[in-house]
Amino acid sequence: MEHVLIIGGGVGGALAHDLTLRGFRVTLVEKGELLSGTTGRHHGLLHSGARYVLHDPAAARECWEENQILRRIAPQAIEPNDGLFVALDETDLSFREPFLEGCAAAGIPAREISVDEALARVPGLNPEAKAAVRVPDGSMDAFRLALPFFATARANGAEIRPYCEVTALERRGGAVTGVQVCDHRTGRSETIGADLVVNAAGPWAGRIAEMAAVQVPIQPAPGVMVSVAGRLTHMVVNRLHPAGEGDIIVPQRRLSILGTTAWLADDPDRVTAPAAHIRRLLTLGAQLLPAVRSLQPHAVWSASRPLLRTDPALDPYSISRTFDCFDHAVRDRVEGLVTLIGGKATTMRAMAEKSADLICRKTGRNIAGRTRETVLRPYRGYWRQAVP
């Protein structure tokens, strides 16, 4: 079978899993630790899809489908406690009907509950709440939700190489035939040949594409997150209004994570956490759960989302969270290179499946994907299979 080399240890893990199940030989290289770029670094929401029903119904439907699949195939690191969308003022209330209709249209089981019931479930909720809708959100440990893909891929024969940075693409004629890497574990450079190279570098995908002198519509969109010490809610608490800054609080262990802000950046490495963003997240978080006001930040961090750019002038909150993959042979007449862009942690399995379908078409293979029903190995299996 063909040798596929995947660049990027985020969503690339799900692709390595999918491709090994289909019988391909797979090598994955990641410049740092696995899941250290974007996929391990988000606020930990297992999306029900409800956040997207008002402006991105396709992403909403996709999230709900993948939410159910992840609960089946990788249940170990999910806190399955559902979520609330809460209206705090008259403007929020005006979104209640379209929100419920959008959830129904996307097949998301959303149900309005009384404010009294919401307060009983989340006693710290703003008592001025005007309405509450319960949705099947969940919390995840971002690292431990994604690691099972790597554990399973590795057990099925994929070679996973963290700390291994791509420095150039090997090219022969118009085709990409492999990569040059520097293995930072040893300091040695080497060439790895491949029948196909997959650029799954997330917000860094543009850098890899440049190595083949092609452009991809990637828009890095960093955002800030703040965690506070104290578990203020078991359910995810969302503001019932169109997606915007500071509209969510995600519990995890004994922390509450306030998310998030967003801006558009040219450089995925410039992920600062401006003080104004931190203050804004604390202020908006306290509107949902007033106890936030009395808590100090536990950690502040930021990460670059890898958005699929459709219009350079767009508002970062309303850019579609869907994903796409490109065959550069079709797009740019560069054979041997595929790029996947966009998406989010909740939909990583689907991104991988769609990309693997494209790789099968490209290589003339007719092999169905099996990741939908294949239960993944526990995350600890990533290391434990090396136990003698």
Add this chain to the structure above:
Amino acid sequence: MAVPTGQGEPEPMRTIRFKISRFKPGRIDPSRFETFVLAVNENMTVLDCLEQIRLVQDPTLVYRHSCHHSACGTCACIINGTERLACLTRVWALATTTVTLAPLRGFARIADLAVDMTGFYREIEAEWEVLRTAEPLAGAADSGGALRLENCIECGACVSVCPAVQAHPPFMGPAALAALHNQMQKTTAEQRPALLARAAVPHGEPMCERALACSRVCPTGVYPARHIADLRRLRLG
């Protein structure tokens, strides 16, 4: 939010020397310290500084990190002599102008600050439950059936600091014993004796020297020493 422009008041910075233990098998071998100098603001953590050093000064620097908020447990290392998470350690709070960084002890070393976690999981079964019943929220009578992830983020700090692990490498170590004790409380009464027997083997709980260093360095309040004391009480009946 608007794009941060970097305009406004210049923020106060301190010049900090980072003395980082470097190691690349066969190349920088044995390991040696290398110093990097960085301007650091009040909010920057040791992990933020490692990211800056790798980005601007040395792309070959190897360290582990993922979540940046004490959930993944990957960034534990020895900071000025103490096991800590790099993501939670603010540089100014260390109140030193030189920050010394070394990898965790008791693990095989991959390169620089990164260690291989294989040994950590030797005595922790992959299938052991990671979820537990959540505590009731303030103002609620019960947890309403809510589940949450365990406190332990499997960072390895307790193993690194444990004098018994250093003196007797076969020792299971504090994290595995705490995980085993947690698992006992989630299994059926029939399965409990087998788990207890597993803790009671010579390289298990009896090898603990009660130094309590594990509980002192644990960044998420697992208090492994308490779990080990409970296992000891159960063994001694």
